[in-house]
Amino acid sequence: MLNYSEIDSILRALVEPTRRQILERLSRGPATVSQLAEPFGMTFAAVLQHLQVLEACGLIRSEKIGRVRTCRIEPGGLAPLADWIAERRIPAERHLDRLGQILAEPDPSPKGQSPKKNQQKDEKQ
Amino acid sequence: MLNYSEIDSILRALVEPTRRQILERLSRGPATVSQLAEPFGMTFAAVLQHLQVLEACGLIRSEKIGRVRTCRIEPGGLAPLADWIAERRIPAERHLDRLGQILAEPDPSPKGQSPKKNQQKDEKQ
DNA sequence: GGAATAGTTAAGCATGGACTTGAGTATTGC
DNA sequence: GCAATACTCAAGTCCATGCTTAACTATTCC
Numbered sequence: 001m002l003n004y005s006e007i008d009s010i011l012r013a014l015v016e017p018t019r020r021q022i023l024e025r026l027s028r029g030p031a032t033v034s035q036l037a038e039p040f041g042m043t044f045a046a047v048l049q050h051l052q053v054l055e056a057c058g059l060i061r062s063e064k065i066g067r068v069r070t071c072r073i074e075p076g077g078l079a080p081l082a083d084w085i086a087e088r089r090i091p092a093e094r095h096l097d098r099l100g101q102i103l104a105e106p107d108p109s110p111k112g113q114s115p116k117k118n119q120q121k122d123e124k125q
Numbered sequence: 126m127l128n129y130s131e132i133d134s135i136l137r138a139l140v141e142p143t144r145r146q147i148l149e150r151l152s153r154g155p156a157t158v159s160q161l162a163e164p165f166g167m168t169f170a171a172v173l174q175h176l177q178v179l180e181a182c183g184l185i186r187s188e189k190i191g192r193v194r195t196c197r198i199e200p201g202g203l204a205p206l207a208d209w210i211a212e213r214r215i216p217a218e219r220h221l222d223r224l225g226q227i228l229a230e231p232d233p234s235p236k237g238q239s240p241k242k243n244q245q246k247d248e249k250q
Numbered sequence: 251g252g253a254a255t256a257g258t259t260a261a262g263c264a265t266g267g268a269c270t271t272g273a274g275t276a277t278t279g280c
Numbered sequence: 281g282c283a284a285t286a287c288t289c290a291a292g293t294c295c296a297t298g299c300t301t302a303a304c305t306a307t308t309c310c
Contacts, residue, residue, distance in 0.1 A: 254310100257305085
C-alpha cells in the first residue's frame with residue numbers, strides 16, 4: 001500500500017471545486033497569485049489559502065521573485081492518485097468473473113440454507 | 126469537458142477515509158451492511174450513510190434480498206475520475222518542455238525588462 | 251403470533267474547512 | 281523617502297458533513 005496520507009491530502013485538495021479550477025487555469029500556463037485570484041469572486045486571501053493547500057500536497061509549485069509569486073503545475077502531482085485508482089480498478093475488474101465472486105462470497109457455510117420464501121430482490125427498497 | 130458534478134460527487138465520496146476503507150473491503154468481495162459496519166468503531170447508521178454516499182455516485186452497488194442488503198464494488202465506478210486525471214496529466218506534462226513554458230509565460234511584454242537588482246528567488250519566503 | 255435480526259430514517263450535535271476582514275511585511279516606482 | 285503594489289498572516293464567522301441516538305419497518309426463526 002502506498003503512502004496513505006499522501007492520497008488523503010491530494011483528495012482533500014481536489015474535492016474543492018475552486019482548487020480544481022485553479023489547476024485548470026495553471027494547466028494552461030503559469031500565473032501569479034493576483035492573476036489567479038482575479039477570475040474568482042473571492043478575496044485574495046481565500047485564493048492564497050487554496051494555493052497553499054495545492055502546494056502542500058504537491059499539485060502545484062510556486063516561487064517568489066521580488067514581490068511576485070508565480071505558480072505553476074507540478075507535473076507529477078496527480079501521479080499518486082492515478083496509481084491509487086489503477087491499483088483499485090484491477091481487483092474490482094477481477095470480480096467481474098463469477099468464480100472470483102463466489103470465492104469472495106461471505107458466509108459460504110455448508111449447513112444447507114433453508115429455502116427462503118420471500119426472496120424477491122429489490123434495488124433500493 | 127466531461128460531466129463536472131460526477132467528478133465532484135466521486136471526489137467527495139473518496140475524500141472520506143472510512144469510505145475508502147469500505148471500498149478496499151468491498152474490492153475483496155461483496156459484504157452485507159452489518160459485515161461492513163463491524164470492523165469500524167462506529168454505529169450501523171453511520172456506515173449506512175457512507176454506503177449511501179458511495180452508491181449515489183456509482184462506486185458501489187447493492188441489492189436487498191429478504192432483510193439482508195449485500196453491497197459490492199461497481200466495476201466502472203472509478204473510470205470518470207481516472208479519465209479526469211488522464212486529461213489533466215497530458216497538458217501538465219506538456220509544460221515540461223521549455224518552449225511550451227515560455228509560450229505560456231504571463232506578460233511576455235517586448236519592452237525590454239530592466240535588469241532587476243534584487244532578484245534572488247526564494248521558495249516559501 | 252412474538253421475539254430476534256437486519257436494516258432504515260430523522261433529528262441534533264460537533265467539528266472542520268472555506269471564506270472574510272483587517273492588519274502587517276516586503277518590493278518597486280517615482 | 282514615500283506611496284503603491286503584491287502578497288502574507290491571524291482571528292473569527294458560517295455552513296456542510298460525519299457521527300450519534302432513538303424510534304421505526306421489514307423479515308426470519310421458533
